[in-house]
Amino acid sequence: MEISDLATSAGINIGLATLFLLLYSVFRKNPRNAGVYSTRQMLREKRKEVKREPFSLNNLLPSPGWLVRAWNPSEDEILETAGLDAVVFLRIFKFCIRFFTICTLVGCGILAPLNFNDTYIADHPSGKEEENGTLEKLTILNISQGSPRLWFHLAVLYFISFTAYILLYSEYREISMMRQAYLMEASPQPDQFSVLVRGIPKPDPDQGEKSYSERVEKFFIEFHPLHYLSHQMIFHSNELESLLKKFDYEKNKLANLKSKPLDERKPCRTGFLGLFGPTKDRIEYHTQKLEELFGQIREQQINIYIQQEGGLELPAAFVSFRTRWEAVVAAQTQQSVNPMYWVTEWAPEPRDVDWNSLKIGHGQLFIRRIFSVAVATLIILFTSPVIGVIQLLDSIDRLTKYLPDPIAKILFEIPGVKQVVQGYLPSLLTVAVLYGLPLVMMCLAKIAGYVSISRQERKTAGMVFNLLWINVFVVSILGTSIFQILDTYSSDPRSIPRRLAEVIPGKAYFFMTYIMTTGWAGFPLEILQSSVLILNYVKRIMVDRSRPLLSDVWSLPYYRCVPNVLLFVFLGLTYSIITPLLLPFLLVYFVLGYIVFRNQILHVYEPAYETGGQFWPHVHVRIIIFLVFLQICFIGVFTVKGLGNGSFFVVPLPIFTLMFNEYCRQRFFPAFRHFNMESTVKKDQADARKGLREDLLEHIRVAYLHPALRPVDMESAENPNTESLLPSTSKAV
Incomplete structure (x- = not known):
């Protein structure tokens, strides 16, 4: 991908994001749209109508007032009104913002200049250094074989790993304490009995x-x-x-x-x-x-x-x-x-x-769950070739070698077409193909027989993450490497491992465009609620034009949102040292997502259930897996780059990571799995002292x-x- 392709994608996504946010800031002022943008207030206050205000020109002008109302409420206020699940979801974004801010400062402040000042790409020209050499020089690809500069990369790998340990431990401890406090202070509920x-x-x-x-x-x-x-x-x-x-x-x-x-x-x-x-x-x-x-x-x-x-x-x-x-x-x-x-x-x-x-029936659950896993696997396998074909658009120069000349001339020689096709179209088509599949995975979780909606969403989130990881990461990389192998197999077969090693850094630019399409333009589209807005308009025409309607009340789709966040955490960790230029794009994604979902949680989504933060252990374990993946990858990277001693020093890191995870599992995870006897007895005694026992039992x-x-x-x-x-x-x- 060339710089012009990346710039084209950035321009399109920034333009769409600006348009969506401007439309939202105007539409939300219309009282008739209260059922779309103020759903929670109407539901809680049991309102069918809102106070009509006289027409004002200001209602047609965009304003940033929604940012203020989304930012002002404290975490305690969100906990009180939306529950601990919503708070934990937002804390995932806060963790990512803190962690990747540190990674960005180190990666772009130390590693990027270090990579840029080496000479490997200049000494081994690929024939395209005039087009995208500047971007490649910012990656680890530009570090010479056996260069002492690689020791800085090893030091940063240790620094990032231990930073992750500290932040993950702090987050797990705080969420665990919040869970215990929340369960202790919550009023008696039937599920506790x-x-x-x-x-x-x-x-x-x-x-x-x-x-x-x-x-x-x-x-x-x-x-x-x-x-x-x-x-x-x-x-x-x-x-x-x-x-x-x-x-x-x-x-x-x-x-x-x-x-x-x-x-x-x-x-x-x-x-x-x-x-x-x-x-x-x-x-x-x-x-x-x-x-x-x-x-x-x-x-x-x-x-x-x-x-x-x-x-x-x-x-x-x-x-x-x-x-x-x-x-x-x-x-x-x-x-x-x-x-x-x-x-x-x-x-x-x-x-x-x-x-x-x-x-x-209880006896059917085992068979049903095997069936669900098998179908989910087949969906991933059948989707992968489609994503693989889409990835061919990311390498037009190689693709045109296998296409008839007239097609290449007609399509790709038109000014701007090549930039849009290479820079924007692959990420857009990937998002479009994968968009509806989380709903299919949710249906599979229901078929599997999980009793609670919350557990169905957690199981769905796991299946959706596997879908995204394989199709967005694995297939994207392998799809590009096919051309690398075809180009080098006949002339220099021994260079195939090196060519494959170049694919991961080179693919970072597709992931940058995917981040922009999914987050930079996707989050403003989320806050605009375009489909609900259209549905609300149609229903008002059919029912009553003069008043707003309370649309169907939606809950936050954790099964769709959490896997996307985890995918980008994985991409950020994988590329934090290899291609630090990806990190600023990712940081914008997490900041924008945090602001948008604060607004949605406060004003739009009504909790369908409360699990007391049960999502966090799943998030923690997957981030641990991402860390281990990064560390094992660098054993291979240092080997390919001729720094054998560096590979030796990386070996302890996966062991440290697994030991850290085991400590967290023993220290914090039981609070999410069991309800302790000490707390239950104390709450039973408190109910008896307050004289709540008989009224409570009637409700139960x-x-x-x-x-x-x-x-x-x-x-x-x-x-x-x-x-x-x-x-x-x-x-x-």
Whole structure:
């Protein structure tokens, strides 16, 4: 890639970023867009309308006011309003900003000038030094074989490694302390007192057991006699769930009709598709349909209770206890001699439960998870050739050797076309191809049968990172190296290892454009919420032009955002010493992402669950893997560069890294895996002293009632999934 290609990509992405931010700063001032850009405020204040303000020319002028309102709230305020998961997500960005600021100062201040002043590229010209020699001279490629300058690179490798240890330790310790404090201070919640039980044995008629419910009650009364409180069974309820969806649709439609003026509520025909039958008032017609659905739902709910012996029950249940201490004992111990029976785990908080996954039998989980991993692997394998073909656009000069001359002349000799194709198009197409795949991976996590939405997102994040790492990093490098091998195999086969070693530094410029496309232009597009904005506009036309609408409430898509951040941490570590010029691009990415997601967390995204920062251990472990990868790579780099002693001194670093990770695993990870007995007993005692026990137990009895069996309300149009059961929520594990 040439300097002009990189400049073209930078110009396009900076232009798009500026446009998106200007549009956002204007659109957010329009009160009718409050349902897009102030979703959380409207949800929390239960507003359907906002105060109309007189038209002002200032509303059409861009302003940086959103930056102030995104920057001002403290971390404690974010913790109070958005939860610990959101705080930990933002702290990932803060860690990256601190770490890569140090790496940028060292890399661009020491290594880049050191690389530039050597003479290896000048002594071994590649024929393109006039075009991109300046960029290549800033990389480790320009260091001569066996040069003493390589000792500075070794010193920086040690410096970066130990800086990472210090910052990772500090971050893990602080997040662990925040988690403990958050769980201790949070109000009592049902998940702290409950466990999920799967693999329930079939009822034994000889023991007088007629249903799974009786089997569960008998077992826990026998083995947890003092603290067993209640249980809620899981049911087959597909027909009832279908009725509930129709009921919600009719209820929302009726609410919209009531909000319209009388002259807009024209009568409708009650026959097929509204084309035939007698004419009737719309409100009267939909009220009648709502009452009919209400009766059918109540009848179905009663039938489920009556037919518990008829196969509607599933061998899974939520069991609640009188104390947290007993829930800890039940969740973290084996209940039966046969480990496949009475399998217990911590219950997710009620809003975090994926009820459809509970319909999957416990014995099917192993097969389903193997299937999910296999399909995810196939998706990666089938996507890789597509990304590989896209990467061919990054080397037009070599590609044209294998294309007919007329095509090359027509397409690539037009001024500016080559720069756009080489500099911008590969990164844009890569982003486009990979954009929809996280949703596919999320579906695979659901198929695998993970009970909680939060765990599905964590598993999805792992699969998405593998997808990104293989397709963006591995395939990009191998796709370019194909031309290197073809060019050198016949003339000088012994130079193939050296050519391959040149690919990684040379590919840094594609990653710079990918960073700009994904982050520099991607984050402003995220804050603009273009798709939601268009949907909101269409819905306003269909419902009421005069007022804003509360759009569907979205939660922060961790499964999509966290893997992208991890990919760029990996790229930053890999290139921190090899090509330091990439680091400033990455630093801008993290700063912009931090500001944008602060704004989104505060004003747009409503938490769908709270896990108490469970994402952080996964992030920590992967950064450790990235460090080990960097250190092992430099064993090879120093060998290729003729500094054998340098390779010897790198060998201890992976060992130090793994030892550091093991220490963190033993010191901090148990706080994320278990809920300690000391804290549970203290909180139980505090509840007893405050006299909260009985009221709390009444809430817990019905907390895990199957959604299909909950009483329906003909008046309220609120979404129950956005409401917490108790004033604040937290997860025990």
